[in-house]
Each structure stands twice: as C-alpha cells, then as structure tokens.
Amino acid sequence: MEPVLTVEDLSVRISGLHILQGVSFAVAPTGVTVLLGRNGVGKTTTLRAIVGLTPPAGEVRGTIRMGAQNLLAQRTHRLVRGGLGYVPEDRCVFAGLTVAENLRLAERRGTSPAYDKVFALFPELDRRGRQRAGSLSGGQQQMLAIGRVLLNDNRLLLVDEPTKGLAPKVVTEVAEVLERVAKSVPVLLVEQNLAVVRRLARDAVVLAAGKVAWTGDARELLLETALTKSLLGVGSAEVSH
Numbered sequence: 001m002e003p004v005l006t007v008e009d010l011s012v013r014i015s016g017l018h019i020l021q022g023v024s025f026a027v028a029p030t031g032v033t034v035l036l037g038r039n040g041v042g043k044t045t046t047l048r049a050i051v052g053l054t055p056p057a058g059e060v061r062g063t064i065r066m067g068a069q070n071l072l073a074q075r076t077h078r079l080v081r082g083g084l085g086y087v088p089e090d091r092c093v094f095a096g097l098t099v100a101e102n103l104r105l106a107e108r109r110g111t112s113p114a115y116d117k118v119f120a121l122f123p124e125l126d127r128r129g130r131q132r133a134g135s136l137s138g139g140q141q142q143m144l145a146i147g148r149v150l151l152n153d154n155r156l157l158l159v160d161e162p163t164k165g166l167a168p169k170v171v172t173e174v175a176e177v178l179e180r181v182a183k184s185v186p187v188l189l190v191e192q193n194l195a196v197v198r199r200l201a202r203d204a205v206v207l208a209a210g211k212v213a214w215t216g217d218a219r220e221l222l223l224e225t226a227l228t229k230s231l232l233g234v235g236s237a238e239v240s241h
C-alpha cells in the first residue's frame with residue numbers, strides 16, 4: 001500500500017540549531033504511526049514542518065509528499081483545506097469562547113461539518129456546548145481539540161502528545177478515542193506514554209540526534225527492552241501490560 005505521507009531528507013534549522021538533519025520516513029495509509037524519541041529530539045519540529053508551521057526564522061529543506069503534492073511549498077491553510085488535520089501539543093482551544101463557538105470556528109466554508117460524527121465520539125462536547133472552553137478539564141480540552149479537527153474530512157491527522165499531563169483514567173479515554181478515529185483516518189502520533197503507544201501504534205519511527213534511528217513494528221520495539229532504553233531512555237518494562 002502506498003504511504004499517505006512520505007518525508008524525505010527533511011532538514012530544519014532554527015536560530016542556528018540544526019534540529020532535523022536529513023529525516024526520512026513514511027506514514028502508512030491506515031492506522032497509527034508513532035513518532036518517538038527522547039525529549040527535545042525534534043518530534044514537534046517534524047510535525048510543524050509537515051503542516052507548514054516552522055517559525056519564519058527557520059529554514060526547511062527536503063521533500064514532504066502527500067499523494068503527488070509536495071507539501072513543503074504550501075501554506076498551512078491550504079494544507080489544512082487539502083485534508084491535513086493538526087492537533088497541536090498545547091491544544092490551542094479558545095479559552096474565552098464556548099465549546100460550541102470553538103467548534104463553529106473550525107467549520108470550513110462550502111463544506112458540511114460532521115457534527116454527528118464528532119458528537120458520537122464525544123457526547124460531552126454536545127452536552128457542554130455552552131460551557132467556556134477555558135473551564136473544561138485538560139482531558140475535555142483535548143477532546144475539543146481533536147473533535148474540532150474531525151469536523152472536516154481529513155486524509156491524515158497529526159496529533160502531538162495528546163495524553164500529556166492527563167490523569168491515567170483520562171489517558172485511557174483519549175487513547176480509546178484515537179483508536180476509534182484511526183479506523184477511518186491514518187494518524188501520525190507523537191506520544192511519550194509507551195502504554196498508549198503499545199495500544200495504538202502499528203509502525204514506529206524513532207528520532208535520535210536529528211536523524212531517524214529506527215523504524216519498524218512498534219510492538220516489536222517495545223519488546224526490546226535494551227533497545228527501547230537506549231533509544232528512548234525508558235525501559236519497555238515500565239509499560240503497564
């Protein structure tokens with residue numbers, strides 16, 4: 001099967017730092033591909049480069065293809081309209097607006113937003129439509145950030161550390177939702193929680209020192225305790241089974 005996204009020789013420099021130094025990998029057209037690596041290795045920088053959000057002072061080189069398109073030459077709003085969904089690490093919900101208003105802002109002109117699909121996945125967003133997003137819990141804000149992206153059709157979702165800072169029960173809820181979402185759209189996921197990785201991901205790409213250090217089956221990686229420890233600095237024995 002053709003990958004949904006192919007990254008070739010991606011190089012990103014920001015403020016004199018050569019953060020990504022020739023990163024190449026492919027994202028499978030179904031399921032979850034996880035992007036792993038120690039803190040500060042460039043996972044968020046990779047997602048931001050794909051969606052055209054490298055800071056203006058940064059320099060991006062290489063090729064990022066979705067189908068026949070090279071994404072590198074395109075502006076973020078065009079990429080999003082073309083079916084690239086992005087859920088950033090900081091969630092970026094509008095705290096002063098209600099849940100319903102946050103969702104309405106994500107609607108695209110000329111398309112019919114899939115409220116039924118979003119409310120089926122997240123009934124709470126329907127119930128809490130009039131609540132200010134800033135007063136939602138971290139988990140509820142994450143649901144809103146994901147739900148907002150799912151209002152539109154996507155060819156690929158980029159999701160950055162969706163379980164970060166959440167209580168264990170909420171981590172499980174977010175993982176369940178992503179598992180269901182990934183049945184209909186491929187996901188490139190940055191995730192540090194290895195239990196979540198084990199549950200969701202089929203393929204893994206591991207970054208180290210600005211390059212891809214390992215690619216392959218995510219569960220196989222997690223079974224290799226020594227390898228996981230050397231690549232990620234944590235033992236897969238720490239994954240709850």
Ligand SMILES: Nc1ncnc2c1ncn2[C@@H]1O[C@H](COP(=O)(O)OP(=O)(O)OP(=O)(O)O)[C@@H](O)[C@H]1O
Pocket residue numbers: 014015017019037038039040041042043044045046055
């Ligand atoms: N706008 C920027 N200006 C300067 N340095 C930056 C900028 N963005 C990222 N960096 C640096 O690039 C490196 C990679 O950052 P990035 O956020 O991509 O890592 P990460 O793998 O996502 O880390 P984490 O797991 O901690 O979220 C870090 O050293 C970071 O400080």
